[in-house]
Amino acid sequence: MSNKSRCRIFVLLFIFLAVFGTARAGDIAVSAGLDKTSISLDETATLSVEISGAMGNLPEPNLPEIEGFSVQGAGQSQNISMINGKISASVVHQYILTPRKAGSFSIPAISLEYQGKTYQTEPLTIEVARGQSSRNLAPPPPGLRHGKRLFVESAVDKKEAYVNEQITFTFRFYRAVNPLSQPGYQPPETTGFWTEDLPPQKNYRTDISGTPYAVSELRLALFPMAPGEYTIGSARLRCRIEDFAQDDLFGDDAFRNFFGGEREVLLSTDPIKIRVLPLPAGKPAGFSGAVGSYTMKAGLDKKSVPAGQPVTLAVTISGKGNIKTIEAPAFPDFSGFRNYEPTSSSKISKEDYRVQGFKTFQAMLIPDAEGEKSLPPLTWSYFDPVSRSYQTLTTSSLPLSVTPGSGGSSASPAAPGTSPVKAAPVQILSRDIRFIKDPPVRLTKGKVDLCKNPLFLLLQFLPLAALLFVVLRRRALERINRDPLEFRRRRALSDARKALHEAARLIHAGKVGEFYALLSKALQDYCSGKLAGATAGLPAREIARILDDKEAPGGNFCALLEAADEARFSASRPTAAQMKAHLREAGRLLGELEGKLS
Amino acid sequence: MSSLFTATLLILILTSGIQAFAGEADPAGLFRQANQLYGKAEYPEAAALYQKLSDEGFVSPALFYNLGCASFKEGKLGKAVLNFERALRLSPRNRDVRDNLLLARSRLKDEAPQGGGLIERLFTFLSLNELTLLTSGLYFLFMIALLLFLARRSEGWLWGSLVLGIFLLATGVWLGARIYSERAARPGVITAGSVEVRNGPGTDYSTAFVLHEGTKIQILSRQKDWLEIGAFGKMKGWLPENTQEEI
Numbered sequence: 001m002s003n004k005s006r007c008r009i010f011v012l013l014f015i016f017l018a019v020f021g022t023a024r025a026g027d028i029a030v031s032a033g034l035d036k037t038s039i040s041l042d043e044t045a046t047l048s049v050e051i052s053g054a055m056g057n058l059p060e061p062n063l064p065e066i067e068g069f070s071v072q073g074a075g076q077s078q079n080i081s082m083i084n085g086k087i088s089a090s091v092v093h094q095y096i097l098t099p100r101k102a103g104s105f106s107i108p109a110i111s112l113e114y115q116g117k118t119y120q121t122e123p124l125t126i127e128v129a130r131g132q133s134s135r136n137l138a139p140p141p142p143g144l145r146h147g148k149r150l151f152v153e154s155a156v157d158k159k160e161a162y163v164n165e166q167i168t169f170t171f172r173f174y175r176a177v178n179p180l181s182q183p184g185y186q187p188p189e190t191t192g193f194w195t196e197d198l199p200p201q202k203n204y205r206t207d208i209s210g211t212p213y214a215v216s217e218l219r220l221a222l223f224p225m226a227p228g229e230y231t232i233g234s235a236r237l238r239c240r241i242e243d244f245a246q247d248d249l250f251g252d253d254a255f256r257n258f259f260g261g262e263r264e265v266l267l268s269t270d271p272i273k274i275r276v277l278p279l280p281a282g283k284p285a286g287f288s289g290a291v292g293s294y295t296m297k298a299g300l301d302k303k304s305v306p307a308g309q310p311v312t313l314a315v316t317i318s319g320k321g322n323i324k325t326i327e328a329p330a331f332p333d334f335s336g337f338r339n340y341e342p343t344s345s346s347k348i349s350k351e352d353y354r355v356q357g358f359k360t361f362q363a364m365l366i367p368d369a370e371g372e373k374s375l376p377p378l379t380w381s382y383f384d385p386v387s388r389s390y391q392t393l394t395t396s397s398l399p400l401s402v403t404p405g406s407g408g409s410s411a412s413p414a415a416p417g418t419s420p421v422k423a424a425p426v427q428i429l430s431r432d433i434r435f436i437k438d439p440p441v442r443l444t445k446g447k448v449d450l451c452k453n454p455l456f457l458l459l460q461f462l463p464l465a466a467l468l469f470v471v472l473r474r475r476a477l478e479r480i481n482r483d484p485l486e487f488r489r490r491r492a493l494s495d496a497r498k499a500l501h502e503a504a505r506l507i508h509a510g511k512v513g514e515f516y517a518l519l520s521k522a523l524q525d526y527c528s529g530k531l532a533g534a535t536a537g538l539p540a541r542e543i544a545r546i547l548d549d550k551e552a553p554g555g556n557f558c559a560l561l562e563a564a565d566e567a568r569f570s571a572s573r574p575t576a577a578q579m580k581a582h583l584r585e586a587g588r589l590l591g592e593l594e595g596k597l598s
Numbered sequence: 599m600s601s602l603f604t605a606t607l608l609i610l611i612l613t614s615g616i617q618a619f620a621g622e623a624d625p626a627g628l629f630r631q632a633n634q635l636y637g638k639a640e641y642p643e644a645a646a647l648y649q650k651l652s653d654e655g656f657v658s659p660a661l662f663y664n665l666g667c668a669s670f671k672e673g674k675l676g677k678a679v680l681n682f683e684r685a686l687r688l689s690p691r692n693r694d695v696r697d698n699l700l701l702a703r704s705r706l707k708d709e710a711p712q713g714g715g716l717i718e719r720l721f722t723f724l725s726l727n728e729l730t731l732l733t734s735g736l737y738f739l740f741m742i743a744l745l746l747f748l749a750r751r752s753e754g755w756l757w758g759s760l761v762l763g764i765f766l767l768a769t770g771v772w773l774g775a776r777i778y779s780e781r782a783a784r785p786g787v788i789t790a791g792s793v794e795v796r797n798g799p800g801t802d803y804s805t806a807f808v809l810h811e812g813t814k815i816q817i818l819s820r821q822k823d824w825l826e827i828g829a830f831g832k833m834k835g836w837l838p839e840n841t842q843e844e845i
Contacts, residue, residue, distance in 0.1 A: 075804045077797075184801035187792050192673050195791060196707070197808075225673045238801055324705075433701055434694040436636050436667045437660035443625045448657045448688065450730040451777065460734065463741030470748050 028053030030061065032110050032121035034097075040129045044203075045097045046074065049110055049121065052090035061093060061112045061121075068105040068128065069097040072178050098178070102130040149176040152237050154188070154269035156222075162277050163227055164291035164322055165385045168198065168353055169220040171235045171269065174206075174213040179239035180262050185218065188269070189233030192276075193222040194322060198353045221355045223322045227278035234268040241265055279383050284392050286330045290382035292321020296329070298378055298395035306403045310364045315342075315378055315395070318358030323348050327431075328361040329380035336373060337365040367402040374399050485532045492529030493594050496522045500586055507579045515579055516564040519586055523561060526590060530597040540565075552596035556589055625656050632664065641671040652681075659689035663698070670702055676789035676811035678702045683787060683814070683845045690722050707792075707810040726776055733773045736766040783816035783828065786842045793842075795835035799824035806835040815842060 028051060035046040049061045063071065074094040099105075107124040150173075157168040169190075173183065198219035206213050224230065240262050279291070294317050301312040317326055328342050342363035349357050367373060375398040384391050450456050480487045499522035506515040527535045527543055535543045540561040547554030563582060567574045574582075632647035645668035651661055666681035682699035689695060724732065740762040747755035792810045796803040799821040809815070809829060816828040824836045 077804065181802050182804055184794065190791055194673070194705075197792070240802070431701060433667050433670050433698045436633060436664040437694075438633060439626060439630055441626070441629055441658050441660040443629065443651065443656040443658045443661060445655045445657070448727065450727045451773070456730075456734075460737065463738055463745075467741060467745060467748075470745055474748060 028058065028114055028119060030110070030112060030119045030121055032107070032124060034107075034124055034126060037125065038127040038129065039099065041099055041102055043099075043205075045099075045126060047071075047095045047097055047107065047124075049093045049095075050090055051093075051112070058089060058091050059112045059114045061110045063095065063110060064108045066097065066105070066107050068101055068103060069099055070178075072096040072098065075182055096178075097126070099128040102128045104128075148174075150174065150179075150239075150241065150265060150267060152235070152267040152269050154232075154235050154272060156232070156272055156274065159273065160275045160277060161224060162291055162383065162385050163225070163279055164194075164223050164289055164325065164383075166292070166321065166355055167193075167222040167224070167274065169222055169232060169272075171218045171220070173216045173218075173237055173267075174208075175215075176211055176213050177241060178214075179241050181240045183237050183239035186236040186238070187220065188235040188271075190220075190222055192226065192228070192230040193224055193232075194325070195223075196221040196322075196348075196350070196355050198350050198355075219353050221350070221353070222274075223325075223355075224274065224276040227276045230274045230276060232272045232274060234271055236266060236268045238264060238266050280388070282390060284381040284390050286379060287381040287383075287390065288327040290317075290321060290326050290380075291385055292319055292382060293384055293386070294319030294321060294326075294382050294391075294393065296378075296380055296393040296395060298398060300375070300398050300400055303399070304401040304403060305367060307367050307370045310366050311400065313363045313365055313375065313398070314360055315363075315380075316358050316360045317380060317393075318356075320354050320356040321382070322355060323357045323359050326359045329378045331363055331378065332376050334365055334375060336369060336371075337367050339366075340364045367400070370402045370404045372399065373402055488529040489532065492526045493590065495529065496526040496590055497587075499525070500583060500590070503586075504583055507576055507583065510576075512573060512579065513568050516568040516582075519582060520561055520564045523557065523586060523589070526593065527557070527597075530593070547593070547596075550596060553589065553592050556585075557593070560585055560589060625651055625654075629661065629664075632668075636664065636668055636671075639671075641668045644668040645672055645674075645677075657688070659685045659692065659695070662688070663692075663695055666695075666698060666702070670698070674789075674811075675702055675705055676787055679706070679812040679814070680787040680789060680843050680845060683785070687845060688725055688727075690725050702812065706812040708813040721772075721776070726773075726780070729769065729773050729776060733766065733769040736762060736769055740766045783818055785845045786815045786817050786825075786827070787845060788813045788815065788837075788841060789843050790841035793837050795827065795829075795833075795837045797835060799826070799836045803836070807833060809837070817842075817844065 030049065030051050032047065032049045035048070036043075037045075039045050049063075051058045051061065072095065074096045076091055076093045078089065078091050104125065104127050107126065109120045109123050111118055111120045113119075152171065152173050154169065154171045156170070161167050169188070171185075171188075198221050202217040202219075204215050204217075206215055222232070242262055279289075296315065296317045298313065298315045301314065305311045315329060317329075323346050326346075328344060331339065331342065340363060342361040344359055344361045346359040347357045348355060365375075377394050377397055379392055379394045381390055381392045383389075499518055503515050503518045503522065506518065524535070524543070527547070531546065535546055538546075540558045543561075544554030544558035547557055560582065567578070567582070628647055628651055632644045632651075635641075635644035635647065645665060648661060648665035648668055652665060662681045662685035666678045666685060669675075669677035669681060679699065679702050682695055682702060685692070685695045686699060740759055743755055743759035743762050746752070747759055788809050788811055790811065792808055794805040795807050795809055797806045807829075813829060817825050818828055818834070819826040820839070821836075823839045825839050825842065826834065826836055827842070828834050
């Protein structure tokens, strides 16, 4: 995250400076150089043309005809730098020069035009000798596929090896024509092996059945990790070349250039089977799997140390083999010392394509008491695949003079038989991964991110809805408290309609008295609510009079109430149809009253 | 009462991702079978079974951890690192996962900065789901406190909602930063033996640098079958998509 933010700031800064830097983007510099000024006929030289200047579209150089050489573009690299707020860029164009004949040749000045000005490089001189260099005398490898212009092959130095013994895998790319682009190499699948690249890439020329080939050779060191049969997969190489079909048709450079196309070819090597032998029986105690040829030496950083002060024991194992996987020798119990787990450092080189180097283990020791001490020898074993035997290395004893310490207490020798039991750190004998987890294990399927679960996200709205409800409810209550009469007036119609709805239920229940009582109450309460309590407790005729004053149908109101009273208290029982008619009348009357009293 | 209701709903949500797998091969049985193969040192076969479960969409820290262990044992360091990283993402405080990841990283060819600083450790102390749940829980508590304050007008609930609000803000920022960092640059691991990282999306571009199996990368963008990646915080380039896997 922080990197990204930094990038954005840098981009903004870059744009800002680029905008303000255009005013002085006028000057550029151009220079040319060769990686070597003297080559033999079978070698190539690299011509680099560097164009540098302030930011902007730097031009491309116009390469002149170079006598005695065929020229092939090898790509370009760009570098942008910012010093004291000034941004500058440089582009290096590289060209491979392949000599056609021996002699001394001059590479003329390379020119380019930029903003109306012409820039030129200095001319260069290169010598081409006739002889072949010694490294090109490698014998032709067996099994070459004659007649092909491009092919690859792979080989190993041994097809049978012990566990952790180096196998050198070699990949060769033969070409009688130059590829049009830089080839893309895909290394082989090397499951079951610990691998190390073995630079540098080797380039040479060779003749096979009279055809000259340029060869590039890459090597890889493989260390098998377990016994068994393994396969080194195919190494692949992809490159673009001129279309040979047209070459064959015309056989002429001019025609080829005119009609020639290009195509991509994918070359692959055959897989190689490797048999990995287990290490023989009879492993010495403390053998930790090292294979190769090694030496070991041990030393202390001081010959004399005060009691209670640390001294460092360094054990260095050096030789040829898989240095990175070397494990520390077993450090014995250094009686009279407090010791700590060793740390390690290593250095690896790959001279002659063999992985080699050294690994140093350093342990800090603190002597408890003064006296002349001797650190016991250390032993360490490895397997030598050449002699097919285990070898055990032993260091010599290391003397150490411990002088009295400054504190005195730690330096004072304890009485015999009374010395306390000294705790020593537990030595780690080997390191491996922790064991797997056993069931029960909860295996879930699908997306695991809760923050992408729609149901979970929906749930987050629940408290918001509750909050909204509470706020609205609170506001309503406040409104009621502020003006209860107005609240009653507003709710009068809905309350009355609810009561009529309840009354309709009473018709079906056959409760005549309750029906008419509810009907009367609904109408009276409505009038009381609408008229701010002015009709509360008044008889029907009095309410009707007040309604008439307000041009509301007071007569109808009074008639309906009287009809309700009559139905409630008379001996004759009204029919359901009559009750329904009264209910409809009440509904209609409410509608009329609402029109007049609102 | 409302807390109980909320807790019930949360549990329902948590289990909603779990889908019944009736009718498919018993995943628990496959897992047990893979463990038995691992116990017999048949690591490639064990890894294949774990991988099958993973390919079928099953997710569990233990599954990724075991797949990492089996891959490590069969020498596939890239797959080992990838799966330990996946396990760590789901279970960031698991010591075994951390230790195995450190051991696998120590065997890599590309030297990478070990672990992370204290801030990074704190930043990833909780898994994304744990952090989401924590934030959601605080959010619910905050809202409940706010509702109680509105209902009772009590100063205690006001202070309670304020304190919860501050915690909610902190975890919200933390969660937002986590989601942003994961979306801005998705992490991946090189699974091919070695990869030539190029200066552009294609083999015609020159090789900028070479990365080896197990190296952690940041995926920045995609163009057809090529990914723009960053490595070690300062290196950038393009590599074929099939040479890496996203964590």
